[in-house]
Amino acid sequence: MTAALSARHGVMRIETCAGSWLIDARRRQFCRVERGTPVTFLPPRAWRAFHSLLVGDAGVVRLVLDERGLSAVSGWLHADDCVRCAQAARKLA
């Protein structure tokens, strides 16, 4: 069982169903990568600025990109035995 949220080198990692989000809270930057990408090999231009991070009760994570909340990126928290991914896989089969 892997946790959906973990932190290493001061960078928080959030697993979503569409991939991993790396969050540098101190610099307020984030990066979306394929699941399993090592944090250390990311070029500086891979990072984008964000304003705030919200984690909802239903497993929705939302990165608000600007101060007024006009643009945001959202995703579902992913875990092992993820029900959403299992459903998606069943649809493909």
Ligand SMILES: [Zn+2]
């Ligand atoms: Zn999932």
